Amino acid sequence: MTETAPLRGRHRESAELDALVDRARAGHSGALVVSGEAGVGKTALLDHMAARAATDVRVERIVASESEMELAYAGLHQLCGHMMSSAGRLPAPQREAIEAAFGLRRGSAPSPFLVGLALLGLLTEAAGHRALVCVVDDAQWLDEASARAVAFAARRLDAEGVAIVLAMRTVGDAFAGLRQLVVEGLGHDDARELLRLAVPGGLDRRVRDQLIAEARGNPLALRELPRALSPAEIVGGFALTRSMPLESRIEQSLVAQLEPLPESARLLLLLAAADPTGDPGLLWRASEVLGLGPEDVDAATDADALVVGTRVGFRHPLVRSAVYRAASPEDRRRVHAALAEVTSAGHDPDRRAWHRASATLRPDEEVAADLERSAVRARTRGGAAAAGAFLERAAELTPAPFRRAQRLIAAAEAKHDAGAPAAALRLLDTARDLPLTALHEALVARLRARAGYALRRDSSGARLLLAAAQGLEGLDPVLARDTYIEALAAAVYGGRLGDAEQVAAVANAILEATPGAEESDRARDLILRGQALLAAKGQEAAIATLRRAQRAFLEQAPDSLELHWMWFASRAAQDLWDTRTLRALADRQVELARAEGVVTVLPIALSLLMLAQTVDGDLDAAEASCDEIDAIKDVTGNPLPQYGRLFLAAYRGQAGETERWAERIRADAYARGEGYGLSAVNFAEAILYNGLGRFADAVASGRRELPYTHELSHAMRTLLELVEAAVHTGERALAEQAFERLASVTRPAGTGYALGVLAMAEAQLRAGDEAESLYRDAVKRFEHERIPIMVGRCRLLYGEVLSRAGRHAEAREQLRAAHEALSGCGLNGFAERAARGLSASGETPRVRAHGPAARLTEQELNVARLAREGLTNRDIGARLFISARTAEYHLRKVFTKLGIRGRAELKTALAELDSEPRRTRS
Numbered sequence: 001m002t003e004t005a006p007l008r009g010r011h012r013e014s015a016e017l018d019a020l021v022d023r024a025r026a027g028h029s030g031a032l033v034v035s036g037e038a039g040v041g042k043t044a045l046l047d048h049m050a051a052r053a054a055t056d057v058r059v060e061r062i063v064a065s066e067s068e069m070e071l072a073y074a075g076l077h078q079l080c081g082h083m084m085s086s087a088g089r090l091p092a093p094q095r096e097a098i099e100a101a102f103g104l105r106r107g108s109a110p111s112p113f114l115v116g117l118a119l120l121g122l123l124t125e126a127a128g129h130r131a132l133v134c135v136v137d138d139a140q141w142l143d144e145a146s147a148r149a150v151a152f153a154a155r156r157l158d159a160e161g162v163a164i165v166l167a168m169r170t171v172g173d174a175f176a177g178l179r180q181l182v183v184e185g186l187g188h189d190d191a192r193e194l195l196r197l198a199v200p201g202g203l204d205r206r207v208r209d210q211l212i213a214e215a216r217g218n219p220l221a222l223r224e225l226p227r228a229l230s231p232a233e234i235v236g237g238f239a240l241t242r243s244m245p246l247e248s249r250i251e252q253s254l255v256a257q258l259e260p261l262p263e264s265a266r267l268l269l270l271l272a273a274a275d276p277t278g279d280p281g282l283l284w285r286a287s288e289v290l291g292l293g294p295e296d297v298d299a300a301t302d303a304d305a306l307v308v309g310t311r312v313g314f315r316h317p318l319v320r321s322a323v324y325r326a327a328s329p330e331d332r333r334r335v336h337a338a339l340a341e342v343t344s345a346g347h348d349p350d351r352r353a354w355h356r357a358s359a360t361l362r363p364d365e366e367v368a369a370d371l372e373r374s375a376v377r378a379r380t381r382g383g384a385a386a387a388g389a390f391l392e393r394a395a396e397l398t399p400a401p402f403r404r405a406q407r408l409i410a411a412a413e414a415k416h417d418a419g420a421p422a423a424a425l426r427l428l429d430t431a432r433d434l435p436l437t438a439l440h441e442a443l444v445a446r447l448r449a450r451a452g453y454a455l456r457r458d459s460s461g462a463r464l465l466l467a468a469a470q471g472l473e474g475l476d477p478v479l480a481r482d483t484y485i486e487a488l489a490a491a492v493y494g495g496r497l498g499d500a501e502q503v504a505a506v507a508n509a510i511l512e513a514t515p516g517a518e519e520s521d522r523a524r525d526l527i528l529r530g531q532a533l534l535a536a537k538g539q540e541a542a543i544a545t546l547r548r549a550q551r552a553f554l555e556q557a558p559d560s561l562e563l564h565w566m567w568f569a570s571r572a573a574q575d576l577w578d579t580r581t582l583r584a585l586a587d588r589q590v591e592l593a594r595a596e597g598v599v600t601v602l603p604i605a606l607s608l609l610m611l612a613q614t615v616d617g618d619l620d621a622a623e624a625s626c627d628e629i630d631a632i633k634d635v636t637g638n639p640l641p642q643y644g645r646l647f648l649a650a651y652r653g654q655a656g657e658t659e660r661w662a663e664r665i666r667a668d669a670y671a672r673g674e675g676y677g678l679s680a681v682n683f684a685e686a687i688l689y690n691g692l693g694r695f696a697d698a699v700a701s702g703r704r705e706l707p708y709t710h711e712l713s714h715a716m717r718t719l720l721e722l723v724e725a726a727v728h729t730g731e732r733a734l735a736e737q738a739f740e741r742l743a744s745v746t747r748p749a750g751t752g753y754a755l756g757v758l759a760m761a762e763a764q765l766r767a768g769d770e771a772e773s774l775y776r777d778a779v780k781r782f783e784h785e786r787i788p789i790m791v792g793r794c795r796l797l798y799g800e801v802l803s804r805a806g807r808h809a810e811a812r813e814q815l816r817a818a819h820e821a822l823s824g825c826g827l828n829g830f831a832e833r834a835a836r837g838l839s840a841s842g843e844t845p846r847v848r849a850h851g852p853a854a855r856l857t858e859q860e861l862n863v864a865r866l867a868r869e870g871l872t873n874r875d876i877g878a879r880l881f882i883s884a885r886t887a888e889y890h891l892r893k894v895f896t897k898l899g900i901r902g903r904a905e906l907k908t909a910l911a912e913l914d915s916e917p918r919r920t921r922s
Helices: 011-025 042-053 074-089 092-101 112-127 144-155 188-198 205-215 219-228 231-236 246-258 263-274 280-290 294-302 317-326 329-342 349-358 365-380 384-396 401-417 421-430 438-456 460-472 477-497 502-513 515-519 523-537 539-555 560-575 579-596 602-615 619-636 643-651 655-672 675-692 695-703 706-711 713-729 732-746 752-763 768-785 788-804 808-825 828-840 858-868 873-880 884-898 903-909
Strands: 030-035 058-063 132-137 162-168 180-182 306-308 312-314
Touching: 011 030, 011 042, 011 132, 011 162, 011 180, 030 042, 042 058, 042 132, 042 162, 058 074, 058 112, 074 092, 074 112, 074 132, 074 144, 092 112, 112 132, 112 144, 112 162, 112 884, 144 162, 144 384, 188 205, 188 219, 205 219, 219 246, 246 317, 263 280, 263 294, 263 306, 263 312, 263 317, 263 329, 280 329, 294 306, 312 317, 329 349, 349 365, 349 384, 365 384, 365 401, 384 401, 384 421, 401 421, 401 438, 421 438, 438 460, 438 477, 460 477, 460 502, 477 502, 477 523, 477 560, 477 675, 477 706, 502 515, 502 523, 515 523, 523 539, 523 560, 539 560, 539 579, 560 579, 560 602, 560 713, 579 602, 602 619, 602 643, 619 643, 643 655, 643 675, 655 675, 675 695, 675 706, 675 713, 675 828, 695 713, 695 732, 706 713, 706 732, 713 732, 713 752, 732 752, 752 768, 752 788, 768 788, 788 808, 788 828, 808 828, 858 873, 858 884, 858 903, 873 884, 884 903
Parallel strands: 030 162, 030 180, 058 132, 132 162
Antiparallel strands: 306 312
């Protein structure tokens, strides 16, 4: 076979890989996912690329292993563990996170978000002044934690001189969205030529045609399948009647080629297949345990199966899986036992425990306890999925029924935390007939309710969570309250798509169970009681308790459970129209979640911060919060709805963008059974259409919320939009109805925001001096509360009224101020309404000429602003989730575009950003 045969017909794919490497050489970065069925030629492409790159580029290459999928960060450690000498140059939180992930530091579980950032930093440091290419073959076998970290870093590569290439059979969820290169089967002519090279002596035409048809252009199949044919089959044309899948056929052919080897050489191949580390020293030591010698290594390498150098590998990844799957269970246990014996308990206890478990057939408490300790370490490194796998296997090997039940419950909890609720329920079913204490029964009920709700999101979730909370009373009061608040959250979010009476039922049950909470000073007790009062008895009954809860969250150092539920206090601030408390709570929760690295809390906290930033009229900052939420979702897989994107598009007057998000979120809300999502969509649409002057559409969206305003939140805030839209369409009765309902939820709150909203709504229903007085009162209150978007909108309405009355000079004063405020905040639809009003009153709106800053990209603007604040490139990178080198690259472009020489001139050069209309992202 010629040297170029493996690349036959692959010129396009090879050129694309070479172009990626060339970009890295030029100081740019990128990532590429190479996908295709086993044997289609991915590895050959990677070999060719790596060989060409190695002359002047640093190449780091690994092959992921199926047997390591349960070891958290095993793949990441294999890829960049030897780069850790550069970790000292990372920001401390990132360095500590990746050290914890690799087991080099003790402490709490590392944030996967920080581990991803640390990986990006390590790759940047490793690239240095020489391009770096990281290649991961068989990436479908990466453990979940490693896969998410690599995907996170790959999405943020920009100007580091780093290329990441991932080869896999099918593209997993973690890598969706990265640039794809699909490798397909060869064309007929190339397949025929490759087959001719594989069988130089010639094939019977019928055999040749059938092999080409069955191989479907798969190069490995074309090379390997003929080797399984007898001479008679090759030249005689006997029919090939096998019907097994192609991958199995290839594996069978590979195994058949190894059958002539001595049994001891085949055992050595199995030993190498069972050890994914590729450590030659480990292989030699385990070989000695099994009585294998150098002659067995020679036989395996001479058979072109094993490759031994600085690492031990196979000539093709399928050889490893073929050898391992073809072995007898007894032989697999033998090699795992040998590997366990020679693996250091001090340096690699988890891999040793996994080998011991794989070598064990009958229950063994010592092995099970070893696995349980590995699960604890996996949890510490942030590997919930790995912890679940260790605990599940530990339970299988546990002789005592009660101890087995405990481990099954712990495994189910880890599976649930890893985002696998169906697997959690399966394990709980396994524990059904085992002996349990009352506490364990209650814990099982809680976990079953949580997993069931995560899977179905139906109305049974709140009911089952409530029952679980009641079962925990007297057994674990803290966990009982945590479960109560989960039940209330499930009921509240279900809203109209859940049981209409369920919120009140859950809330009343909580009130009955927590009579002493009113006297408590604990934030968690107060927020639980306050939210239950709000849901069951309304605002007036709940205000005092909710405000005490909010003060407690702001003044006390919350524990982990309180930090998790702090968003409920922020939600209460929204329901009480309290913008100042909303800002303070959102800032504090984000600060604490970042400091603790709690990525389960941070996205929710950021979504509330985004609301506060929107109220402040800072849509750029709100968009940055949305960007951060998306970045966290990339690494955690948490499927949070994109409410922030929806509202930003609506406030900016982007009709197409808003409607696309609305369609997506509405479908998601129905699928998840969350009426909250429907309220968000209707509220956003009403804002959009009022801004664009499409008042009939705004009425249609707002009217849908009228029956549900008792749910508060978005439904309540839609009432103001409905008043405005109904007044403009002449539907007076509807406007009055919406106003009365709005008054019932703003007067009890009594905040400046609430009373400003009430005055603004009532002004639209009144006339003459009374209306003018109400508009002025509303503007004054909004200005005092520092809510510029409402100042602008209120002045817009007032100016339109004055214009209709023919008082054009006074109208221009209000409309001019409205246009300035609204365009300054980026509310482009409302700003255009103000501009049209100004034009009608005889004044041409002033449009600012955009200076050089307007030509900066969004990322360049973000980098420039942070540099103006005095942040270093490393700090900027950490804030924006990019590398320090990318921050430097963008800053150089900023200097060039602005015509300045350094950071000292940024303040003056960017001063225009404070007065120019903010731009929207296309």
